[in-house]
Each structure stands twice: as structure tokens, then as C-alpha cells.
Amino acid sequence: MTAIDPTAHLTAEQIEELGRELDAIRDEVIAGRGEKDAAYIRKVIGAQRKLELASRAVLLFSMFPPAWVIGTAGLSVAKIMDNMEIGHNILHGQWDWMRDPKIHSTTWEWDHVSPADQWKHSHNELHHTYTNVVGKDNDLGYGIMRVDEDQKWHPFHLGQPLWNFINACFFEYGIAAYDLELGKNLHKRRRKNPEFRARAKAVGRKIRKQVLKDYVIHPLLSGPSFLPTLAATFTANLVRNVWSHSVIMCGHFPEGVQVFERRSIRGETRGQWYLRQMMGSANISGSKAMHFMTGNLSHQIEHHLFPDLPSNRYAEVAVKVRALFEKYELEYVTGPLPKQVFSAWRKVFRLSLPNKKEPVVKTPEREKELVAA
Amino acid sequence: MTSTALRSRAWKLLEMVTTPLLPSDYLDLVSPLRAGADLRGRIEAVHPETGDAATIVIRPGRGWRGHTAGQYVRIGVDVDGVRLWRAYSLTSPTDRPDGRVTITVKAIPDGKVSNHLVRRARPGTLIQLDQATGDFVLPRAKPAKVLYLTAGSGITPVMGMLRDTEFDDVVMVHCAPRPQDVIFRGELHDLVADGKLRLTEVHTDTDGVLDIARLDALVPDWAERETWACGPAGLLDAAEKHWSDHGVPERLHTERFRPTIVAAGDGGGEVTFSTTGTTVDADGATPLLDVGEAAGVLMPSGCRMGICFGCVSPLKAGAVRDLRTGEITEAEPGVLIQTCVSAAAGPCDIER
Ligand code: FES
Numbered sequence: 001m002t003a004i005d006p007t008a009h010l011t012a013e014q015i016e017e018l019g020r021e022l023d024a025i026r027d028e029v030i031a032g033r034g035e036k037d038a039a040y041i042r043k044v045i046g047a048q049r050k051l052e053l054a055s056r057a058v059l060l061f062s063m064f065p066p067a068w069v070i071g072t073a074g075l076s077v078a079k080i081m082d083n084m085e086i087g088h089n090i091l092h093g094q095w096d097w098m099r100d101p102k103i104h105s106t107t108w109e110w111d112h113v114s115p116a117d118q119w120k121h122s123h124n125e126l127h128h129t130y131t132n133v134v135g136k137d138n139d140l141g142y143g144i145m146r147v148d149e150d151q152k153w154h155p156f157h158l159g160q161p162l163w164n165f166i167n168a169c170f171f172e173y174g175i176a177a178y179d180l181e182l183g184k185n186l187h188k189r190r191r192k193n194p195e196f197r198a199r200a201k202a203v204g205r206k207i208r209k210q211v212l213k214d215y216v217i218h219p220l221l222s223g224p225s226f227l228p229t230l231a232a233t234f235t236a237n238l239v240r241n242v243w244s245h246s247v248i249m250c251g252h253f254p255e256g257v258q259v260f261e262r263r264s265i266r267g268e269t270r271g272q273w274y275l276r277q278m279m280g281s282a283n284i285s286g287s288k289a290m291h292f293m294t295g296n297l298s299h300q301i302e303h304h305l306f307p308d309l310p311s312n313r314y315a316e317v318a319v320k321v322r323a324l325f326e327k328y329e330l331e332y333v334t335g336p337l338p339k340q341v342f343s344a345w346r347k348v349f350r351l352s353l354p355n356k357k358e359p360v361v362k363t364p365e366r367e368k369e370l371v372a373a
Numbered sequence: 374m375t376s377t378a379l380r381s382r383a384w385k386l387l388e389m390v391t392t393p394l395l396p397s398d399y400l401d402l403v404s405p406l407r408a409g410a411d412l413r414g415r416i417e418a419v420h421p422e423t424g425d426a427a428t429i430v431i432r433p434g435r436g437w438r439g440h441t442a443g444q445y446v447r448i449g450v451d452v453d454g455v456r457l458w459r460a461y462s463l464t465s466p467t468d469r470p471d472g473r474v475t476i477t478v479k480a481i482p483d484g485k486v487s488n489h490l491v492r493r494a495r496p497g498t499l500i501q502l503d504q505a506t507g508d509f510v511l512p513r514a515k516p517a518k519v520l521y522l523t524a525g526s527g528i529t530p531v532m533g534m535l536r537d538t539e540f541d542d543v544v545m546v547h548c549a550p551r552p553q554d555v556i557f558r559g560e561l562h563d564l565v566a567d568g569k570l571r572l573t574e575v576h577t578d579t580d581g582v583l584d585i586a587r588l589d590a591l592v593p594d595w596a597e598r599e600t601w602a603c604g605p606a607g608l609l610d611a612a613e614k615h616w617s618d619h620g621v622p623e624r625l626h627t628e629r630f631r632p633t634i635v636a637a638g639d640g641g642g643e644v645t646f647s648t649t650g651t652t653v654d655a656d657g658a659t660p661l662l663d664v665g666e667a668a669g670v671l672m673p674s675g676c677r678m679g680i681c682f683g684c685v686s687p688l689k690a691g692a693v694r695d696l697r698t699g700e701i702t703e704a705e706p707g708v709l710i711q712t713c714v715s716a717a718a719g720p721c722d723i724e725r
Binding site for chain 2: 023027030033034035036037038039046049050053092093096097098099100101102104105106109110111120121124125128129206209210212213217218221273307308
């Protein structure tokens with residue numbers, strides 16, 4: 001919705017051609033999926049389990065500071081692996097093709113307070129289908145923030161740097177609330193809706209289990225190390241939350257990412273859908289370890305184009321995707337993590353204040369939509 | 374408190390420790406064959422039998438309940454990263470001292486699993502197992518006179534029986550293209566030499582396909598014998614007709630491998646939604662999600678464009694085509710398809 005459309009130079013035929021070229025990239029990876037990929041995800045899952053087990057074992061002795069540090073670091077990494085490279089990607093169906101019922105989007109459950117099936121609905125379905133469409137994609141500011149100039153300013157937004165910080169610390173709870181669409185559903189009438197109540201109950205159950213495990217059972221098992229273990233698990237959850245929040249902010253918030261209006265996706269073709277994903281996402285550059293720890297969401301652009309391709313293939317896909325960006329003269333938004341995080345935060349701060357200037361283009365119909373959004 | 378109750382309490386507690394995973398997810402890391410685990414097996418050796426057949430020695434997990442000679446087992450093998458399930462007859466005797474079992478696999482042209490097992494399977498590989506099953510077995514009372522009528526890999530369940538039970542009077546008619554294609558040929562000839570078996574080999578490359586009428590000449594007393602037949606459908610159809618034409622159908626026991634052949638085509642087909650009992654005709658271009666909804670079946674869905682996996686449903690029978698890639702998926706246990714981007718490729722059954 002920026003005043004200058006960065007895709008204006010493309011003709012309709014070019015956009016469809018772009019779509020076909022992207023389809024070809026996808027088909028090639030699908031045809032080449034095999035034993036190596038399966039071995040990869042099994043290895044990652046095995047490593048995560050061993051790391052978590054070892055870290056928890058070390059934390060049994062967390063009254064000794066070195067044990068606390070090692071155990072907490074290990075557990076933080078294990079939790080990040082569980083949520084990012086493993087959970088997020090399995091729940092996208094990236095590994096369903098293996099037909100292994102234990103590594104499947106329909107059976108997987110993750111170390112997170114949002115039950116997998118609810119998250120799949122809000123994330124896979126709403127966010128990935130309506131990427132960056134104001135009023136349709138709730139990921140745009142999670143319904144509590146203003147992340148685009150064209151969103152209406154409200155004094156409530158003054159506090160958004162604070163909301164964003166709190167959300168980062170308790171991100172998994174934020175996600176659970178967001179999957180429940182709490183904001184919308186807390187209205188008196190909606191609260192009684194049986195479907196909402198069932199989902200809220202499921203979240204409650206999941207929270208209970210997670211909290212019991214992290215803050216009661218494992219500390220109790222540590223006996224005299226009860227309190228240090230409690231502090232360690234809290235820290236690991238905090239680290240995981242802040243980390244995933246940062247990675248996810250980098251996916252759609254940095255400067256240069258485009259936001260779309262509702263009517264722009266009416267009758268969208270495959271090529272236009274692809275183009276919207278390309279313009280609505282941003283990458284993080286960095287080392288292999290970096291890509292791994294972000295669950296390959298550092299390849300957010302590739303992930304949004306092909307959400308169901310195995311994550312270990314995004315790096316090779318990225319080379320081809322980037323070439324297409326160049327060919328069609330589009331901006332490939334990417335940068336190192338600190339730069340992207342900074343850029344996203346700056347936007348959060350900037351948009352907590354009203355716009356300096358009114359947006360240039362304005363039509364009555366568009367006004368209405370923005371208000372509705 | 375009884376010990377089982379105590380154990381289930383302890384297990385519940387352990388589940389709280391490992392949530393959201395299960396204790397077994399961790400135990401599987403160290404001991405996948407333990408009692409109580411999902412049934413699995415480990416391939417310990419692969420012995421070539423002929424140019425295109427091999428015997429696979431499997432150490433089953435502790436939950437294995439044993440088998441009866443003539444039964445088969447379903448195994449799940451990862452081929453190119455994809456888990457595929459097939460059934461194979463057990464060829465080992467039921468009382469093997471080391472507790473191992475064997476299957477003998479013949480590589481069929483384009484057979485993904487059979488070629489993988491015969492040519493690429495390596496000792497140490499874990500496979501998934503079901504318990505042995507099937508009623509192609511001997512009766513409790515040993516029959517006085519037995520006839521085995523087999524062709525190709527149809528010999529495998531019979532070999533399981535021969536290794537298990539000694540008969541007083543047993544005849545075998547076995548068909549294979551050439552002598553070197555006869556699986557277990559050495560062992561069969563040893564039995565013949567010991568006087569424990571009368572064997573007629575039919576080499577179809579030179580003799581042509583066995584004409585069932587020739588049985589009168591090969592085994593004149595065939596009608597008096599309890600007969601077990603296993604082989605391609607053509608042979609079994611002919612045998613069934615022959616036995617009932619002569620009024621002795623109860624003497625014949627048959628085993629069919631591949632009971633249904635999936636007919637995958639371009640033109641769509643009859644789609645059954647088996648849970649709701651709805652059947653409709655579908656063309657080859659309409660997503661099954663739309664087909665189901667148009668027929669009033671409540672179908673799960675989400676993005677309707679193949680990205681959210683909110684519509685996956687079990688494919689119980691038949692074949693579907695992925696509308697994006699043209700790829701055909703055939704029904705197998707555990708196969709789920711995205712109904713929003715799949716169309717009928719021939720008759721199929723969706724569990725909805
Ligand atoms: S409805 Fe989203 S993948 Fe089928």
C-alpha cells in the first residue's frame with residue numbers, strides 16, 4: 001500500500017511467467033526429495049531429544065553454577081530447535097511425504113503452549129494464505145500493533161514498543177492468545193460460543209501440562225536444586241521466546257516489506273499470489289548455524305513461496321529465487337539479524353506515533369476498507 | 374494397588390516429565406526393539422537366492438507373537454525416504470532357535486519395495502512390522518496327501534510350510550521361466566534326493582505357461598490331494614475353475630498377492646466417501662474437496678490452494694492425481710492426501 005508500487009513495471013504476462021518459473025523450482029525440489037532429506041530430519045529430531053535429555057539431566061545439579069549455565073544453555077537451544085527447525089516445519093506438512101506417522105503434520109505436538117492444531121489454523125491457513133493483507137492477516141502486528149503507515153493511528157499505539165517487548169518475553173502465550181483470537185472473542189457474546197470454549201479449554205490443558213513439566217516436575221526431580229532448576233527453565237523459555245519473536249519480526253516487519261489491501265487480492269492469479277509472497281517477506285542473511293537456529297525462517301521469502309518444501313532445501317532454492325528477483329527487477333529484502341531486528345523495531349517505534357504526512361493516494365472505497373481493517 | 378496399576382501410574386508420571394513427547398519417543402532412541410514399543414524389526418542379513426530374489430533375515434522386536442507356516446507379514450520400509458508397506462510370506466520355520474524370521478522377496482519390474490529389498494537393503498536397517506497373519510496355512514490334522522501348485526514367488530509361503538512340516542506324501546508342481554529362476558532350487562532338490570518331496574518343474578520359457586489340464590498327466594491323483602496353490606491370478610483362476618469343475622473345490626486353498634490392481638487413469642472416476650457412505654462420479658480435474666462438498670460431505674479445509682495441510686484425508690483405495698504436479702498417489706495404509714489439490718485418477722475411496 002506504499003505510494004509507489006514496486007511491482008508496477010511488470011506486465012500481467014510477466015507475472016504469470018514468474019509464477020511458472022517458481023512452479024518449476026518447486027517441482028524440481030519435490031522430484032528430488034529422498035533418503036537424504038529423511039535422514040536429515042530424523043537426525044535433527046534425534047539430536048534435539050538427546051540435547052534436551054542431557055540438559056535436563058545436568059540441571060538436576062543446577063545448584064552448582066557451571067551446571068546451571070550449561071544446562072540452561074542446552075535447554076534453550078533444545079527448545080529453539082523444537083519450535084523452529086522441527087515443530088514449525090513439520091506442522092507445515094514439510095515432512096508429510098515421508099509417510100512416517102511419527103513425523104507428520106497431523107500427529108506432531110510441540111513444546112509450546114499453543115496446541116499444534118490451533119496454530120496450524122491461524123498460521124498455515126490464515127497467515128500463509130493472506131500474507132500481509134491488512135485486515136485478513138492477523139500476523140501483521142498481531143492485532144495489537146500498527147506496522148504500516150496506512151493503518152489508522154490510535155492513542156493505544158503509543159504503547160506499542162512496550163506491548164512488543166512484553167510479547168517478545170512471553171511470545172508463546174502471545175501466540176496462544178492470538179490463535180484463540182482472544183481480542184475478538186472476549187466480547188461477552190462470543191465468550192459463550194461453544195467452539196471458542198472448546199479451543200480455550202484445549203489451550204488451558206496444554207498450558208497446564210507445559211507449566212507443570214517446566215516449573216513443577218523437573219524442579220521437584222532436582223530436589224535440593226529445585227529453585228535453580230526453576231530459574232533455569234524460566235530462562236530457557238525466555239530465551240526461546242525472545243529468539244523466536246525476533247526471528248519472526250524479521251520475516252515481515254523490516255523496512256522494504258510491502259503490505260497489501262484487501263481488494264488487491266480479489267481474483268488473484270497464481271503468479272500474483274507468488275508476487276505478493278515475494279514482496280511481503282524478508283530474509284535474514286548469515287551462517288549455516290544461523291539458518292538452522294531460525295528453523296530456516298531466515299529464508300522467509302522462500303518459505304512463503306513454498307511453505308511445504310522441506311526446510312533443509314530452502315538454502316539451495318534461495319539461490320534460484322534470488323536470481324528471479326534480479327531478473328524481474330524486484331527488491332530482495334535481506335540483511336544480517338541485528339540489522340533486520342533493528343529495522344523492525346524502528347518501525348514499531350515510528351508507527352507508534354501518528355504519520356507525519358497523510359498518505360498520498362486516497363479513494364473513498366479504500367478509506368472504508370482501512371477502517372474496517 | 375496391583376503392580377499393573379502401579380506401573381500405569383508410574384507411566385502417567387513419566388508422561389508428565391516428557392510432555393509433549395511420550396516416554397517411548399525417548400526410549401526408541403536407545404531400544405527400538407524393546408517390549409512395548411511399536412513393533413519393528415531389524416534387517417540382519419540379505420542372502421541372494423536367484424538373480425532377482427533374496428531372502429531377508431529379520432530380527433523382530435520383543436512384541437513379535439510368532440507365526441504359523443504359510444502366513445505373511447506386512448512390513449513398512451523406507452524407500453527414498455518414503456515409508457511404503459508391503460506384504461511378504463514368511464519363509465522361515467516357526468521354531469528357528471535364534472528367533473529370527475525370514476521373508477523371501479522377488480524383485481518385480483518397477484516394484485519399488487521389492488527392488489529396494491533385493492538390491493539395496495543393508496543389514497542394520499530398521500523396518501516396521503505388523504504381526505503375522507493370513508489363513509493360507511495347514512489344518513491341525515496333517516493331510517495324508519498334499520499337492521503344492523506354485524509359480525514364481527508363489528513358492529514362498531509353501532517353502533515356509535515345507536521347512537516346518539514333514540509329510541508322508543507330498544507333490545509339488547512349480548512354474549518359473551528358467552531353471553535358474555527357481556527360488557530355493559538347491560533346497561528343493563535336496564528334499565527330492567532325500568525322498569521327502571516329488572517335484573515337477575515347469576519352465577515356462579521353454580514349456581509355455583502351465584495348462585491346468587496337464588495336471589492329470591503330471592499328478593494323476595491330484596483330486597484326492599489337499600492342495601495349496603499360490604501364484605499369479607491367471608494360474609489361480611484356472612485352478613479354482615478346474616477344482617470346482619471336478620467337484621472338489623474344498624480341497625483347494627489359494628493365496629493371492631496383489632488382490633486389487635489400481636486402475637489409474639486421466640478421466641476421473643467414481644469417488645466414494647466411505648465414512649458418510651456417499652458415492653459420486655468425479656472428473657479428473659475437479660479437486661476432491663469440491664467433489665465432496667458438492668455431494669454434501671463435511672470436508673475439512675483451509676486455504677484451498679495446497680499450502681496449509683488443513684484438508685488432508687485418508688485415501689483408502691484407488692488413486693488420485695496431484696493437480697499441481699500430475700503425480701499419482703495410490704492408496705496404501707496411512708496415506709493421506711490434500712483433497713484441495715487432488716483429483717480422482719480412477720475410482721477411489723476417501724475416508725470422510
Ligand atoms: S485446504 Fe489448505 S492444503 Fe488443502
